[in-house]
Amino acid sequence: MWFRQFRIPIPEDFATGDPEHSYQFPVLHRLQVAIQTDRNARCAVMWAAFLAGAEDAGTQRTSYRMSINTLRGLHPYQINTIASEMDILRDHREAFVDLMRKLYRCYIDSDAERVEIHPLLITGHGQLLAAGGSLVIDENALYRQPELAARRDLTQEATPERLAREAGLLCITMPGQVGCLVNGAGLAMTTMDLIQHYGQEAGIGAANFVEIDSSDSPEQIAAALRISLSDLQVRAMLVNIFGGITRCDDVAAGIVLACREVAPTVPLIIRLQGTNAAEARRILEAAHLPDATFADTLGEAARLAVLAVKRTNDYAHPR
């Protein structure tokens, strides 16, 4: 989860300590320092780099890194190593070590994925000045970070995503035209890939995907369908469920429930495979849903969804 970055505006020539300006201290160095999770090394990494002149990101020179086993914690020697490699002057060492310790504390205490100070200014008076920074919080940890969770900026989320969150579901929006209701992230990505595979030439792709879960009730499945359809870009709706633990007949009941409530105005392509798929088909056929098509395979479902979008585009079907 991102929080907006803060940035103290600094004049271009501030870094040179231009005497014309009223700033009283010259800046010796501009640094970028961060502590972040390194998923490959499965540890945290402390990282620092000099920034060139008054330029910003993109002009970093060598970066200095130190892995931290968070089970054992951060040891002062690790900060000393970085300070020594960076040739941080003796006068500034103490402040630097103190700052990095606090940064690590912040990383741990706020369940951050990344905490960064950029730029960190080292002044001629032995002071360190954090002039900007950012903090990325692990969404899985928000349950134990109530203060941070309360500061989430909901206005940055698209409407269907917010609606999904409120309903305890996950929704990701994209720029395409096909709404997708899929169980499982990997299958959802594959479904969207196939839509792109068949639709790319015509500029057709997925508009959103709402993930459903094996424990979802027909009511929750109906909510998921409503949320996906609430996206006004959607010109066709694709439901792709591989029933393992998820029962296809539950999903079918949810679709029927949702269609009764929202009466979708876009074509519905349904592909249910796996546990209780035959029963699900019976439920859906008995409900006589308008403009619903059934597909047997994932590829066929994606192809039909693309065709449905083309059809509605051709007739300039108003919604």
Add this chain to the structure above:
Amino acid sequence: MPILVRDGTRVLIQGITGRQGSFHTRLMLDYGTDVAGGVSPGKGGDWIEGLPIFDTVFQAVNATGANTSLILVPAAHAPDAIIEAVDAGIELIVCITEGIPVQDMLRVYQYVRASGSRLIGPNCPGILIPGHIKLGIIPAMIARRGHIGVVSRSGTLMYEVCFALSARHLGQSTIVGIGGDPVKGTGFIEILEMFENDLETEKVVLLGEIGGTEELEAAEYIQHGMTRPVIAFIAGESAPSGRRIGHAGAIVEQEQHTARYKRAALETAGAAVARTPAEIIDLIDS
């Protein structure tokens, strides 16, 4: 011999009294898995599905001789459950739980690594050895006994692919879901290594996705350490970058994390790379 489990694998369910716990315990018993009992703090002495419940993993291990544990407890308690299993000397720990904070997993990973235990997951569907043992939530109906090893970061995509394989009489030796989290106990390389040394596995299907660089390291291993043919598929080509697509680990932050980049690396390494799930079957046949 299959991979990861052995004769004498005896299973404990941590979180056996939960809704998911009791449901999946039943399915595992039906499959013939040797489930010895369960753990649920405060409910020791009770019985469920004909199995004894213990307060702690230590007590359960002492009483039953269990050597494997399946964790189905909520995310807030799962890190402690894993560490308890490690301390009790459990050899193989399979953690199904989704939503564990990454920093907890950093500590747990280091803890497990320093022990003799192996962790599969978290945020994974577990292991299925068709006709032999079910250790997790992989539905039995997708599988068929055979000689293809399957390893995947995603659950339902793996079900989809195995179901299609089984329908074409392409059975599986072992099916392993390693999980969709950024930090997990066991990665692609370790499972590929096991398949390489497994006499029952002839070909391997690897199902990767966007995010991280695991598939690139797997490609390196395939190139230099594997003789068995590998057929790979990477999900998430159409996914927007900078966004987490359902799995905590599925996020593109650099070019190396993209499906395109991973596919190219696997192709260079000599793996057969499928563009669609249906193509996986054609590539196995050829």
